[in-house]
Amino acid sequence: MEAKRPLILISNDDGYSAKGLNELIKFLHPLAELVVVAPEGARSGSGCAITTTIPVHYSLIKKDIGLSIYKCSGTPTDCIKLSLHTILEGRRPDLIVSGINHGDNSGTNVHYSGTMGVAIEGCLNSIPSIGFSIHSHNPNADFEYTELYIQDITKAILKNGLPPQTCLNVNFPNSSQLKGIKVCEQANGYWTQEWEPCPRKGNENYYWLAGEFVVTNPENDNTDNWALKNDYVAITPIHVDMTAHHFIDELKSWF
């Protein structure tokens, strides 16, 4: 008897029509039954945001054998919460996968990333979860060279699971000359030159978010940022317990 196919819940933050999402569906369809619940439009930079001031709604876009696609008015995190509560009708996914994001989410950008918001939400619900991103903002980026890596990583997590409170942040360089996988630490860094003026009717106080990311530990060859720059696929395991355990004893001495 054939083993039951696993169920993978997919979302992203670029919206249901993004190329990265549709490539991900193509790559994972051979491995599992897929339910896709993705935002109806762009939600880049959503982090783990949830929608608290207006109702959220969803609708079915497409239903095929082993593949259902829904769009949702909310954030990436809302998509996962709504799937687990109602869309999946009580079925529990074996895995939650997000992406493939147009733009990398290495380093401290994990905090702003809606792609990783999906994976963190899965993780908080004790479901193994992965976010995939590529270091290119081109809406027509070439994703072909990521296929075998994405399938291998997905198979490994379907087989092994992930430890409690842990999910994966996987970033691909924009290069077809990949050197392999490197398990990494989150690079440390910050954004600078972040706003471009967008004056409106003489009011100078309008701005577009922009900016450059500065890595503060570029010499550290264990980081995801270093791996990307050197053509490795960067896998950074992410821990949703953010407690600064190393600081607890000192902090206790202050109060």
Added chain:
Amino acid sequence: MEAKRPLILISNDDGYSAKGLNELIKFLHPLAELVVVAPEGARSGSGCAITTTIPVHYSLIKKDIGLSIYKCSGTPTDCIKLSLHTILEGRRPDLIVSGINHGDNSGTNVHYSGTMGVAIEGCLNSIPSIGFSIHSHNPNADFEYTELYIQDITKAILKNGLPPQTCLNVNFPNSSQLKGIKVCEQANGYWTQEWEPCPRKGNENYYWLAGEFVVTNPENDNTDNWALKNDYVAITPIHVDMTAHHFIDELKSWF
């Protein structure tokens, strides 16, 4: 000669007119020069979200001796980014303080919290940062009993600073019978029963976000959630490096 007064940048996620923000201003004004840059309306559940699809603008609401208040169309994180880029005219705050949030941000709720989004953004910019929240959603909550604690914690951080990549998540119980400060770990938990139907013209797929938070380690008396339930002021140090260091070696063996 009198020492120069420190500069504190303040924001929140409930908007510039929230009582919690105005109480915080009152409590901190004796200690420092204050610049307040807060969202123009409610932004609960913003996490570390940034605004990427529309321009963001700000305007001055009030200018007094030692106190300027601005409102901003963006998220709490946008408020901090815009302050550091332009509103503060190149001055670097000695401290960034967020809150006082109407609703606690203990446990894994740190990921959804716009209050903590402010503190995390300050921390990513290497500025000591604190988020204050109270375990009450009442818009007219009584904040009086938090005043001395907030002043003491603020003074301690102005004096000692904070370690790199570390900020503070401070949560007050809704009780005037406080037993003191407890330095804590983040409680582990998840939300359940999260959506309330809000049908529209016969379409059943509209929902309001709601829900109950379930703590999965309620017996652990080191967590912020336990501290709140037992009338302690919970201080949880938060680390913005989310790398799951304990899992790196095992993950390497898989690929």
